[in-house]
Amino acid sequence: MTANEKMAAAELKPLQMAIQEITYREAIVAALREEMRRDPKTLIMGEDIGASGGPFKTCQGLYEEFGASRVRDTPIAETGFVGAALGLALTGYRPIVEIMFADFLGVCFDQIANSIAKHRFMSGGRVKTPIVIRALGGAGLRFGAQHSQTAESWLLSVPGLKIICPSNPEQAYLMLKAAIRDDNPVLVLEHKALLSTKGAAPIGLDDVAMPTGPRVLRPGRHATIVASLAMVGKALAAADRLALEGIEAEVIDVQVLRPLNVSPISDSVRRTNILVTVEEQAPTGGWSSDVVADVVSQAFDFLDAPPARITLPDHPLPYSPHLEDSFIPSPERIAATVKSLL
Amino acid sequence: MNERAAGNARASDGAAAALTDEDRIDLLRTMIMIREFEEQVQRSYLEGLVHGTTHLCNGQEAVCAGVAKALRDDDYVSYTYRGHGQCLARGMDLEAAFAELFGRATGACGGLGGSMHLTDIDHGLIGAFGIVGAGLPVAVGAGLSAQLAGRKQVSVCFFGDGAVNIGAFHEALNIAQVWRLPVIFVCENNLYGEFSHILHTTPYEDLVIRAASYAMRTELVDGNDVLAVYAAAAGAVARARDNGGPAFLECKTYRHRGHSRTDPAKYRAPAEVEAWLKRDPLSLYRAELCAAGLISESDADRFTIEARSAVKAAADRAAAAPWPSLKQDFMAKTFV
Ligand SMILES: Cc1ncc(C[n+]2csc(CCOP(=O)(O)OP(=O)(O)O)c2C)c(N)n1
Ligand SMILES: [Mg+2]
Numbered sequence: 001m002t003a004n005e006k007m008a009a010a011e012l013k014p015l016q017m018a019i020q021e022i023t024y025r026e027a028i029v030a031a032l033r034e035e036m037r038r039d040p041k042t043l044i045m046g047e048d049i050g051a052s053g054g055p056f057k058t059c060q061g062l063y064e065e066f067g068a069s070r071v072r073d074t075p076i077a078e079t080g081f082v083g084a085a086l087g088l089a090l091t092g093y094r095p096i097v098e099i100m101f102a103d104f105l106g107v108c109f110d111q112i113a114n115s116i117a118k119h120r121f122m123s124g125g126r127v128k129t130p131i132v133i134r135a136l137g138g139a140g141l142r143f144g145a146q147h148s149q150t151a152e153s154w155l156l157s158v159p160g161l162k163i164i165c166p167s168n169p170e171q172a173y174l175m176l177k178a179a180i181r182d183d184n185p186v187l188v189l190e191h192k193a194l195l196s197t198k199g200a201a202p203i204g205l206d207d208v209a210m211p212t213g214p215r216v217l218r219p220g221r222h223a224t225i226v227a228s229l230a231m232v233g234k235a236l237a238a239a240d241r242l243a244l245e246g247i248e249a250e251v252i253d254v255q256v257l258r259p260l261n262v263s264p265i266s267d268s269v270r271r272t273n274i275l276v277t278v279e280e281q282a283p284t285g286g287w288s289s290d291v292v293a294d295v296v297s298q299a300f301d302f303l304d305a306p307p308a309r310i311t312l313p314d315h316p317l318p319y320s321p322h323l324e325d326s327f328i329p330s331p332e333r334i335a336a337t338v339k340s341l342l
Numbered sequence: 343m344n345e346r347a348a349g350n351a352r353a354s355d356g357a358a359a360a361l362t363d364e365d366r367i368d369l370l371r372t373m374i375m376i377r378e379f380e381e382q383v384q385r386s387y388l389e390g391l392v393h394g395t396t397h398l399c400n401g402q403e404a405v406c407a408g409v410a411k412a413l414r415d416d417d418y419v420s421y422t423y424r425g426h427g428q429c430l431a432r433g434m435d436l437e438a439a440f441a442e443l444f445g446r447a448t449g450a451c452g453g454l455g456g457s458m459h460l461t462d463i464d465h466g467l468i469g470a471f472g473i474v475g476a477g478l479p480v481a482v483g484a485g486l487s488a489q490l491a492g493r494k495q496v497s498v499c500f501f502g503d504g505a506v507n508i509g510a511f512h513e514a515l516n517i518a519q520v521w522r523l524p525v526i527f528v529c530e531n532n533l534y535g536e537f538s539h540i541l542h543t544t545p546y547e548d549l550v551i552r553a554a555s556y557a558m559r560t561e562l563v564d565g566n567d568v569l570a571v572y573a574a575a576a577g578a579v580a581r582a583r584d585n586g587g588p589a590f591l592e593c594k595t596y597r598h599r600g601h602s603r604t605d606p607a608k609y610r611a612p613a614e615v616e617a618w619l620k621r622d623p624l625s626l627y628r629a630e631l632c633a634a635g636l637i638s639e640s641d642a643d644r645f646t647i648e649a650r651s652a653v654k655a656a657a658d659r660a661a662a663a664p665w666p667s668l669k670q671d672f673m674a675k676t677f678v
Contacts, residue, residue: 074517075513075516077517079479080479080517081513081517082479083483084482084514087468087480087483087497088486090480090483091487092491095483111476114473115476119469121454122461123454124450124451124452125452125454126451126462127463
């Protein structure tokens with residue numbers, strides 16, 4: 001057996017769990033591959049995801065393993081293939097679709113908000129709608145205003161959807177697997193700037209479940225910082241800086257935007273008495289507004305300062321590099337905000 | 343008014359010739375049942391049992407009845423807010439249909455869907471779409487499902503003439519054609535989208551022109567001739583089952599009533615309405631079966647009376663059903 005063959009043989013035993021240091025991109029591919037092996041009713045559709053492995057290589061190798069009928073290149077027709085996912089789901093399949101840039105969710109908004117999100121409800125619960133919509137969003141790559149949004153705010157207010165936001169390879173892997181097994185539509189917002197970041201993930205783990213709320217990534221007793229997607233890394237970096245000055249910040253990854261469970265965040269604030277949220281979205285109508293509102297309702301007496309929301313400015317994302325960088329919340333800004341509240 | 347459609351499918355396709363006498367009578371009874379159902383919906387509305395709005399299909403019964411006759415139980419059907427006829431033609435339980443329109447717990451969707459969203463997966467009724475054109479991509483997905491499953495099922499998608507101007511229509515036809523999916527697109531061209539005549543919104547009246555630009559097989563059908571509809575559908579379905587790809591059937595028809603409950607349809611010329619009423623699909627077909635000696639006038643009257651009392655009894659039972667409770671009936675089944 002050559003080394004390659006040995007690797008291939010090992011890969012075919014999905015239940016053998018091993019903690020591996022992998023990239024966010026590899027975590028996505030691994031989750032897709034394992035779930036597609038596990039359930040022959042799964043298939044994935046998207047633009048250029050077949051032989052070419054996807055514009056962001058998030059489907060690398062799937063076409064070779066599962067073939068053209070389960071790894072389907074689609075026309076440039078987001079309404080068409082996202083709508084088709086509903087037809088597949090209603091008739092016994094578990095479709096996954098890739099939206100090349102989250103910005104393009106706008107093109108199929110009706111299918112998601114009016115058809116996919118409501119069909120199970122309108123049928124009185126008599127149909128299942130196991131659909132995963134993966135959308136790659138996020139700023140920092142100089143892609144300009146139409147290719148840089150995370151699109152977190154867009155579908156936040158739509159009952160009937162679950163929305164998850166993986167911020168590291170482990171979550172990208174575990175949450176995507178759980179999403180594929182879910183009988184409800186799940187929107188997975190992935191971040192382009194995270195694709196090459198590395199981390200440990202329990203590859204091969206079969207016992208996965210959809211998280212029911214946010215996750216504490218770093219404990220601390222002086223302030224609570226809540227962030228999503230690429231902002232989680234910025235918040236962790238801010239906590240590192242603050243630690244040098246003896247300030248222990250607790251960093252919470254919101255990870256599930258819908259249904260949003262704020263109680264664990266309120267619990268944290270009851271201990272730290274300070275709340276800062278960091279969101280890569282314009283300020284109006286974002287998840288952090290809900291987090292702040294709920295924390296104020298649930299833990300008002302425990303707050304030592306007004307909660308602070310760090311967001312993008314209320315504009316589309318600019319192209320010019322230093323302007324784009326100035327839009328994106330930095331660890332320095334997060335740390336300074338925390339200190340200003342202490 | 344139907345010169346271009348008249349005789350088209352019937353002459354070109356022998357499919358209707360294969361129907362037994364029983365099948366032919368059954369088609370009439372389906373159309374009568376749909377007509378009587380819609381009339382009862384109107385009465386029940388006046389009694390305060392039906393809420394909101396409804397979009398009745400009186401005058402268009404031949405399309406849903408004719409197409410349904412060409413289908414197997416395991417085929418998939420999607421339709422619009424004007425979808426009572428499709429549901430009944432596929433065998434939806436009358437009481438479940440009324441209970442849904444009445445918003446009761448025993449409704450086809452537990453009272454959560456209503457007139458515009460009748461769904462019944464057990465009869466392959468995958469959904470009614472209230473957003474114009476939205477059902478077409480979903481039907482394409484059901485067609486892909488059928489192709490992958492390899493059991494020679496087809497997916498049939500009903501929509502109106504207004505839907506051909508929305509993007510979803512184009513995306514769906516294109517995907518169905520490039521993937522050669524077993525999808526039958528059935529356009530019920532009733533000449534109006536809400537209150538607008540088709541030529542006010544679309545540059546031509548024959549919508550097969552549009553489908554042909556996707557290199558799709560098309561057929562112009564007299565939608566008020568149930569046997570012509572059946573023949574066209576049977577042909578398209580047989581081809582699709584045989585991996586022959588999708589088809590587009592344009593059924594020329596006319597709604598007898600307004601667009602929805604509140605529409606008196608004053609925008610239609612009386613002469614036009616009168617001409618179409620003379621071509622009422624139900625009267626035409628009833629006369630045809632009587633002339634052929636398959637049934638007598640009194641048989642036909644009996645069918646109508648039986649249908650009327652069946653819908654009345656179903657509506658009465660539905661009206662006695664309990665209201666749904668979100669907690670018990672629903673939350674247990676779906677997530678929040
Ligand atoms: C996207 C969208 N736009 C507008 C409407 C409002 N609307 C409901 S039915 C209708 C007319 C549709 O006409 P047609 O497709 O010919 O179907 P018909 O009602 O004649 O059966 C309109 C404009 C809608 N439901 N969806
Ligand atoms: Mg119309």
